[in-house]
Amino acid sequence: MPNDVLLVDDHKIMRDGIKAILGRADDFRVVGEAETGTDAVQFVKKYKPDMVLMDIGLPGLNGVETTAEILRHHPECRVAVLSMYDDEHSVVGAIRSGARAFILKRASDTDLVDALRIVARGGSYLSPQVSDRLLSRIQKGDLESKPAGAALEHLAPRELQVLRLVADGKTSKEIATILDLREHTIRSYRKTMMKKLGVNNVAGLTQLALSTGLTQLPRGAAAE
């Protein structure tokens, strides 16, 4: 029986290509496509696919956040992350969110089907370029173990999601829509975060998110 797969990528041309490749493999069946993290979470809640192939660089809720959100609703789901970048922060972020595979997007021979087969069997997978780089960093002893600053250690995953979206300039109403929560819940998260982080306003949250690398402003722009 084939594994039901949801494809999540904001580029239709990518989804079409991946769908065609998976269409040649008898053990996978693409049952849905989503352009955004929010749509992907809704799909998973409704249809509970076996696997999700997730682009890491999604607009709004990014691939790492979407993976965490999907696994909160459907813990048995196996998520494989696809990424253009192979930096350790992307890799560590994806694995910490619960992804079972980190696959580098390449133009030539893709390891996609092999990776998905391993994940479908309950295993884990890193693209060779990614594992080589990680091994090298571990051997040198300079692998950074935390993607964000120590100040954010006490925040729950959901609070980190809200913090990043606040720092991205989203209103409570917009965040509520993206995360499928009530507006007053978002306001409550903001208050709790301010208390935990010792800041008094949104500008303080934004500056903290920027200083820890949780989000970025375009070069040349200034934080509030």
Added chain:
Amino acid sequence: MKRPSTDDPLRRVGHTLHDDVAPLLVAAGLQLQLLRMDHPAAAAQVNEVLATLEGAMDHVRQLSQELAPSPFTPNGS
């Protein structure tokens, strides 16, 4: 991935490479892989094109990362 607009032309180029150019190269690679599956006799020629494409992709990836680092990189800019 739509990003916040920026006045920095180099960063804008980095985003364009990542958001627009790279997906096209990867998609072209996927189509070539399908072509190779359908026409095994042409595998050697297809592999040559794929290798060329991968070379272009490596340059795009590197340049994109330098001009507009991954959003997951702390203080990447």
